[in-house]
Amino acid sequence: MKFIPLYICAFLVGILSYAQQTPAPAQSQEIIIIGATAHLGNGEVIENSVIAFKSGKLTVVASAEEKNLDASNAQVIYAEDKHVYPGFIAPNSTLGLVEIDAVRASDDEDEVGSFLPHIRSIIAYNTESKVVESMRPNGVLLAQVTPRGGQISGTSSIVQLDAWNWEDAIVKKDDGIHLNWPKRFVKKGAWYDPKVGYKADEKYDEKVQEIYSFFKQAKAFANQPEALLNLPIGAMQKLFNEEQKLYIHTDAEKDILDALHFKSELGLKNVVLVGGKYAHKVADQLIEHQVPVLVARVHETPEADDDDYDLPYKLPRLLHEAGVLVGLENSGQMERMNARNLPFYAGTVVAHGLEKEEALQLITLNTAKILGIDKQVGSLEVGKDATLFISEGDALDMMGNILTHAFINGREISLETHQTELYERYKKKYAEQK
Known part of the structure; x- marks a missing residue:
């Protein structure tokens, strides 16, 4: 009789306990x-x-x-x-790319290098992630899986959150390339230092010129067969053919204006601003250039000492009232776990002046339009995918967001997670002790 080694048993048990529904x-x-x-x-x-x-x-x-x-x-x-x-949509998310931050082998959000448009996040997307699983009980049923790091992070894809593998998960493959615009001013000192301030980045112009040079080179090879011989340059071709969007990540007023000038100089059509913490100061220019905004997480403190104390909370309303197409994104500290709070970010915007149905659009139809998937999802309309859920109360409120049913493409999905399993286990334990 052969005995299975103990470490193999432990591995198999770990896999079984790790697996998603x-x-x-x-x-x-x-x-x-x-x-x-x-x-x-x-x-x-x-x-x-x-x-x-x-x-x-x-x-x-x-x-x-x-x-x-x-x-x-x-x-x-x-x-x-x-x-x-309709199912809520989490854009600019690293869901499924990192499971445990402290375990390097489970971290696939970043790649070595600076200009990486050929890096495709969808290849690394883990449908078995327990973090992904925990989104669904709050109504977050779709996400834009986005890489991080470098000057050009790579290419994102849009997925639904109940799938066997990344091929099954795809809603829109390789929807856009993500460019991290340089910061004209950077923080000096540690984040916890009360005297932390800003200093000019002496290499700002040099970094911007590197971006111009790379994009101009890629544009020069547009539709040329030899472009395919260079992976980064070849990966840019769909951007210039308007088959992909360019997501520019930046926050400061002058940086946004520089990015808009870059858009005009390169003749880029499908551009989205991501972050935009001071986008309200250049709302007119954003409208002129037809650039929508995926606004940074609203549950944040103000960036500068002289900002309004509630600027992050009311920024989506300011942009919406100015006529900018706005969606909400959640990048930042613990962004994967906090993505399930997306509906409550919209609820916060309601508390700061936006009508409730308008705030709902920030995580449904507006986001779908920005990502280019509004013909499939984002609203409850005949002919669209049956990706929706039923809640006992107001889904933008923590007390009312209690899902009873959820569907992705008409499939009734499980609302159980490892968290709900633990809740039921310990509830039963303490009930027995009474």
Whole structure:
């Protein structure tokens, strides 16, 4: 008799305990949701709604008082006093690229080098991530998986969060290239130093010229067969063919203006500003250049001493009122775990002056438009993917965001996670001790 070595047993047990729930099977039966308040994601609300979907697509979105459906062969969900929302979208996220920060082998968010447009984040995306799994109970059902580091970090892709592998997960492959614009002024001193200030980066102009040089070289080879011989240059061709977007990550007013000038000089069409902590100061120029903004995490303190204390909270409203297309992103400290708080960021924006349905658009239809996936997802409209969820209350409020059902492409997905399993385990333990 052969005995399996102990370390192999430990490895197998670890794999089993690590695995995510089995992805849901394809929708096989029509599903009808009756009686819920439907928040369509485009600013509209249907108080007493009927929503039907079949083969993963929405077929009916209407008032229950005006539409009678034959439910004889359908699964019916009665959702009176509940709310239906389109799945929330987390852009500029490293979900699935890092599992444990302290374990280098689980960290795939960054690559060695500076100009890396050929690095594709989707190849490293881990559908088995427990962090990804924990997004779904809060209604975050889609994400833009984005690399970090370097001057050009690489290429992002958009995924849905219930899949066997990265091929299954793809909603839009290689949607855009991410450029980290240099900072004209950088912080001096440690972040915890109360006297931390700013100093001019003496190499700012040199770094900008390097970006210009690389992009001009790539543009010169646009549609040329020899471009494929150089991986970084070849990876830029879809950008100049307008098949991809350029996401420019920068915050300061003058840096944003320099980035807009760069856009004009290179003749770039599909450009998105990411971060934009001072974008409200150049809102007119953003509108002129037709550049939308994925606003930095609103749950932050002000950047400068003379900023309004509530600037991060009200920035999305300021940009929206100026006429800029706005979405919310979540990069920063503990960004993967905090991505599940995306709906509550939108709720914070409501508390600082934006109408609730407008704030909902910041994490649904607006973001879908910015990412170029609004024909598929982002709102509850006939013909779009049935990616949605039912909540017991207001999904933008921590007390109301309690999901009862969630669907991706019509597939009813599990809302269980390792966290809910631990909750149930210890709840049972302490109940038995009473």
